[in-house]
Structure formats: C-alpha cells, structure tokens
Amino acid sequence: MSKINLNAAEVQVRESRLGSISGFGGTAKELVTAARNGTLEDKNRSFSQCNGCSTMIAACTVSLIQDGVVISHGPAGCTGCLTMFSFTYKVNSDVRNNIKSFGNRRIFTTNMEESDTVYGGNAKLAASIKEVYERVKPNVIFIITTCASGIIGDDVAGTADEAEQKIGIPVVPIFCEGFRSKIWTSGFDAGYHAIARKLIKKTDKKQNDLLNVINFLGSDVFTQLLKIM
Numbered sequence: 001m002s003k004i005n006l007n008a009a010e011v012q013v014r015e016s017r018l019g020s021i022s023g024f025g026g027t028a029k030e031l032v033t034a035a036r037n038g039t040l041e042d043k044n045r046s047f048s049q050c051n052g053c054s055t056m057i058a059a060c061t062v063s064l065i066q067d068g069v070v071i072s073h074g075p076a077g078c079t080g081c082l083t084m085f086s087f088t089y090k091v092n093s094d095v096r097n098n099i100k101s102f103g104n105r106r107i108f109t110t111n112m113e114e115s116d117t118v119y120g121g122n123a124k125l126a127a128s129i130k131e132v133y134e135r136v137k138p139n140v141i142f143i144i145t146t147c148a149s150g151i152i153g154d155d156v157a158g159t160a161d162e163a164e165q166k167i168g169i170p171v172v173p174i175f176c177e178g179f180r181s182k183i184w185t186s187g188f189d190a191g192y193h194a195i196a197r198k199l200i201k202k203t204d205k206k207q208n209d210l211l212n213v214i215n216f217l218g219s220d221v222f223t224q225l226l227k228i229m
C-alpha cells in the first residue's frame with residue numbers, strides 16, 4: 001500500500017493504491033487467501049451495468065459541508081444523480097438531528113457542451129466559479145471533475161488556483177472523473193484527499209477528549225456510541 005501524498009493534487013485510485021477489485025470468481029476460501037497474499041485479480045466480465053461513478057461519490061463527501069458549494073465541471077448529465085444528496089438529506093433529517101435547519105445542497109454544473117470539448121472548458125469553469133461565488137457567497141467551492149473535462153485535459157487545478165486568488169476563499173479541485181477507476185469508492189478518497197490537502201490546517205494543539213468524525217452523507221450515528229466511552 002502506498003503512502004498518501006498530500007503534495008499531489010490527485011489521489012491514486014484504489015486499484016493501484018490498495019489492489020482493490022470489483023468482482024471475484026472463486027470460493028470464499030480462495031477469496032480470503034488471495035486477499036491475504038495480495039494476489040486478488042479483478043474478474044473480467046463481458047457486461048456490467050448500474051455501477052456508480054467516482055464523481056458522484058466525491059460529491060457525496062463534500063456536498064454536505066454546510067457553507068460550501070459543489071461545481072461539477074462537465075456535461076449536465078453527470079450531475080443527474082447528485083440531486084439525491086438533497087433528497088436523502090431531507091428524508092433522513094430525523095437522524096441528522098443537528099443539521100436540520102440547513103437548506104438544499106448547492107450543486108452546480110458548468111454544463112459543458114460539444115464545442116467546449118473541442119475548444120476547452122477552462123474559461124467556462126472560471127466563469128462558473130465567479131458566478132457561483134457571486135450568487136451564493138460560500139466559504140469554500142469544490143470542483144468535481146468528470147470524464148469530459150478529464151479526457152480533454154482541462155487545467156482544473158490551475159483555473160481553481162487563479163479563482164482562489166481572485167475571490168479569496170478556497171477553491172478545491174477534486175479529481176474524480178468516472179473513467180479513472182473501476183472502483184467507484186475511489187471517489188471517497190478523491191474527496192477526502194482534497195479536503196485534507198486544501199482545508200485541514202496543521203495544528204500543534206491537541207484536545208484529547210475530542211474526536212472529529214467525518215461520515216459520508218452526514219448522518220450522526222456516532223455520538224451515542226462514543227458517549228458511552
């Protein structure tokens with residue numbers, strides 16, 4: 001397993017970082033043995049459907065940050081399933097007891113079109129960051145990448161850095177385009193890597209009775225458990 005490198009903007013996908021697979025052919029015993037030996041191999045399948053994609057999972061990790069917004073840099077279709085974060089958050093609000101009073105999640109798209117994939121989408125991304133900042137006045141902007149912006153090689157990190165200088169809040173790129181990994185949970189790593197790299201500040205103080213639990217989709221199931229301890 002390789003070390004996490006916070007100097008790198010992009011995080012390794014789980015296939016190469018952990019040797020993860022998404023399918024196995026064999027007995028449970030063979031699975032356990034191969035996992036222990038580090039010899040797991042992905043089962044080749046001729047057909048699969050309904051897999052998630054990393055961009056959606058990365059959005060899941062950051063869209064519940066209450067004073068932040070998410071911009072998906074890609075075609076509108078890549079944000080099609082992201083509305084569920086607002087939905088899940090609302091229908092489960094009873095268990096999200098301490099975040100009840102917040103409104104819909106704020107997720108935008110740069111709406112890349114065919115011409116953007118030919119001429120590049122950096123200008124559209126820069127304009128979107130500016131507009132979103134003026135409309136919402138968030139404290140942080142996350143940019144999630146998609147296959148289209150990844151394939152054409154848009155300079156998302158450079159555009160984010162430039163915008164950050166102009167508007168004075170963190171603009172955090174998350175490299176999570178779907179084609180990058182067959183393991184959609186790589187999106188969690190991409191989201192948390194971006195948070196750790198750009199938002200968490202080093203401190204020399206430590207409070208021994210304080211735990212900071214980051215949990216995707218925001219449900220607080222830990223307070224009751226940890227109280228007992």
Ligand code: SF4
Pocket residue numbers: 053054055056074077078145146147148177178179
């Ligand atoms: S796999 Fe690619 S094109 Fe499909 S939703 Fe994910 S980022 Fe968009």
